Amino acid sequence: MSVTGVCQVCERREAEYACHRCGAAVCSVHFDTEQGVCVHCADPEGSEDVFSEGDTDDEVPEFR
């Protein structure tokens, strides 16, 4: 399975790996090669929600 696009963590580097847990495409910096998961999945304490769950196409009511 090839990974295309940019890292979903930093969104700057080219994604080289896909997290085996959440499926996020991440760069080598944000990928734990030992566990095969992204830094967020590898770090139980890192509960900070950096990922936008699913597609970020939530319709935001527009104020007019």
Ligand SMILES: [Zn+2]
């Ligand atoms: Zn990254």
Ligand SMILES: [Zn+2]
């Ligand atoms: Zn992950």
